[in-house]
Amino acid sequence: MSGRGKGSSVTTKVNQSVQVDVPVRVAYDQWTQFEEFPRFMGGVSQVTQLSDTLLHWVAEIAGVRREWDAAIVQQVPDERIAWAATEGATNAGAVSFVPVGTEATTVTLELEYEPEGAVEKAGDALNLVQRQVAGDLERFKAYIESRGVETGGWRGAVNEDLPVGTPGAQDAAMTRGDSGKAGVSGKAVAAGAAAVVAGVAAAAVAGRGSGESSEAGEEVDVVGEQDVVDLLTIDHAEVTALITDIWATQDGELRRDLTDTVIAELVRHSVAEEMHVYPAMRKYLPDGDAAVEHDTTEHKQLEVTMKQLESVDVADVRFAELLRQLETVLADHVADEERDQFPELRARVPHAELVDIAHKVAAAKKLAPTRPHPAAPNNQLFHKLAGPGVGLVDRLRDRLSGRSTP
């Protein structure tokens, strides 16, 4: 690609469609409920709507936490929503809706992003994102079809009549030469929607290039001021999404890989809670001891199931049964913690302490890194460290808790 400046990054483009069996208005309205994206977007842990046209995203891509602000540069009811990152991880895209008769809709998601960090760059980023997007669209379909009605809708329009293309890094490259980092200035905005799109994306790229967005792409634990509740909630969403992925594939090898990843994630999560969160629960929660006991029981149930899962062949009929069982216990665990315990922790434990625990949990995770996704290139590393197969649960638990293997 000509005209790209420093960084000379290769961007990844994805284009995926799915037909959903709901009228176009329902599909579109649901898509305007951005804060509900984590319900069907696997890697997305949180979307916060800052205004009608500004969103803050938190996601995990190839195991690295990424955050960005995105501006909605065009929104046409029942037709299209286009956005571009203004700060943080560079990405842009559009989702469009085409009615198929009166009762169905084709939803197409176009996405372009700039891989960051060694993991994403070295890996088959396209494959990774492509599969993620395909999975997200399938989950969106399942979500909206099972509901039949949207959970809400915003019928406002943004730049409705202007010829906004699909924003992407290409637009960024085009304006970068003349306006560079200032691409998102008032001048560009005034020049029309196309310039807005280009400018917004340019600012995102340039911002990163100049280091303005503070190492956002480096492979560091971006824990910052995040508290431990955030971290654990992300874990829950991640593991739940991985299980959905297991159900979605018929590929035996991939199933095995995903299953081992789920096991590793869950062991790590449980040990982190036990070592770092339980003490705080006992100390600060009025019914802390009981809560810890209840949670411990659930962790044991999860572990019993995981130990069976680690050794059962994925082609075995028991596999689906065990996976279903794991899913059920996990859903219980997530509901208990997110509904009861986490709000209590936030209400009673000083924020600084919750942040401190988050750092400890993040540090502990490094002792047993999980391969974030089977398509990620550190696959080999993961297998060398953790397994796979029989004994995986125990080996991981030992390493994480400092318990020595007998």
Ligand SMILES: [Fe+2]
């Ligand atoms: Fe737990």
Ligand SMILES: [Fe+2]
């Ligand atoms: Fe948990």
